[in-house]
Amino acid sequence: MAVGYLRPTKGVVNCQAIYNNIKAEQQHIKNNAEIYAVVKANGYGHGAVKVAEVAKKAGATGFCVSILDEALELREAGFKEPILILGVVDPRYVYHVIKENLSCAAISLEWLEAVLEEWPKEEVGKLAIHVKIDTGMGRLGLRTEEEMKEVLDFLEKHPQFYLEGLFTHFSKADSADESHLKVQQERFSKAIMIFPKDIPYVHTSNSATALWHDNWKSNLIRLGASMYGLNPSGKELKTPYKIEQAMSVITEIVQVKKVPKGEALSYGATYYTSEDEWIGTLPIGYADGFTRDFQGFEVLVDGVRCPIVGRVCMDQCMVKLPKGYPVGTKVVIFGHDRKGNSISFQEAAEYIETINYEIPCVLSERVPLVYVNECD
Numbered sequence: 001m002a003v004g005y006l007r008p009t010k011g012v013v014n015c016q017a018i019y020n021n022i023k024a025e026q027q028h029i030k031n032n033a034e035i036y037a038v039v040k041a042n043g044y045g046h047g048a049v050k051v052a053e054v055a056k057k058a059g060a061t062g063f064c065v066s067i068l069d070e071a072l073e074l075r076e077a078g079f080k081e082p083i084l085i086l087g088v089v090d091p092r093y094v095y096h097v098i099k100e101n102l103s104c105a106a107i108s109l110e111w112l113e114a115v116l117e118e119w120p121k122e123e124v125g126k127l128a129i130h131v132k133i134d135t136g137m138g139r140l141g142l143r144t145e146e147e148m149k150e151v152l153d154f155l156e157k158h159p160q161f162y163l164e165g166l167f168t169h170f171s172k173a174d175s176a177d178e179s180h181l182k183v184q185q186e187r188f189s190k191a192i193m194i195f196p197k198d199i200p201y202v203h204t205s206n207s208a209t210a211l212w213h214d215n216w217k218s219n220l221i222r223l224g225a226s227m228y229g230l231n232p233s234g235k236e237l238k239t240p241y242k243i244e245q246a247m248s249v250i251t252e253i254v255q256v257k258k259v260p261k262g263e264a265l266s267y268g269a270t271y272y273t274s275e276d277e278w279i280g281t282l283p284i285g286y287a288d289g290f291t292r293d294f295q296g297f298e299v300l301v302d303g304v305r306c307p308i309v310g311r312v313c314m315d316q317c318m319v320k321l322p323k324g325y326p327v328g329t330k331v332v333i334f335g336h337d338r339k340g341n342s343i344s345f346q347e348a349a350e351y352i353e354t355i356n357y358e359i360p361c362v363l364s365e366r367v368p369l370v371y372v373n374e375c376d
């Protein structure tokens, strides 16, 4: 896919913000837990390799990804640190997991047996696994005591599996309502009793658990959202320390025109000018991850909030300007401008009724990432 290097639309990532967000979490930890930076989905759209570099400098001791390809990307980039794959690895690729010294989630007895079936013929060493307990997310992992005992039994018989970790994932650690969290915590406490005491890593903490629940029973924190400066609760809970959104999305006006009153704009003619209006065209559209739901949302032009008028097209959209700005005028789509005005991912998420995580995640490959304040 062609990346839009020659177009003014960019994702600008402030490395110092990521660094500071991790340092702030380190200060907040009370039990010496390690931080694994979660860089799945290309680092939530911020660029996995660069985020991993910055996180390492800030003191992250390992990384979490969701799929094997993401782990291999980090290895190819030269990272020697531990990498935990949180999603389900296809048992056919167990050779690569072992060879690249990766750790992966073990989600069921069935999965372990399938891995055994695919075990490489040559001498490869052990497979490091983190057994996943499904305490109430309903996504991956063992649910019953019986399943846990079967898995332990299996592991005893098959020493080529190295039980490196035991973990679970909380679905609602980011809310003032802690009732479901309590259910999950209770179940995980029971699971811990069933497993051996000497497992190196026991972990439950995503950002929310790290921020608001003292990384409950975790000697490893899987830090995602808060590292990127995204509040996992949206607006519900205040973060105990300040975090800063690391990414801004910027562009420039590519055409400006005065459109007479009563004229239609964009596909479907959903907008008619109510007076003679200054209209600017921006080179960003839904193919860039700037979805059509943003019709009517605002962008920052010269510190002024300007509405997106008419439909967002595949590659472009139009904004109503207060005056005839010159072509080339800088526009902030998300993030802050030099004057301190800002439109956060949170605000954007609320507008399109999603969560802040999703906005940077869906930015497409066509939008090049530019790194500033590189903490060298």
Ligand SMILES: *Cc1c(COP(=O)(O)O)cnc(C)c1O
Residues within 6 Å of the ligand: 038, 040, 086, 169, 205, 206, 207, 208, 222, 223, 224, 225, 226, 232
């Ligand atoms: C994505 C993910 C995380 C990171 O969650 P954040 O809310 O972004 O901190 C942690 N653990 C698992 C299992 C995940 O899938």
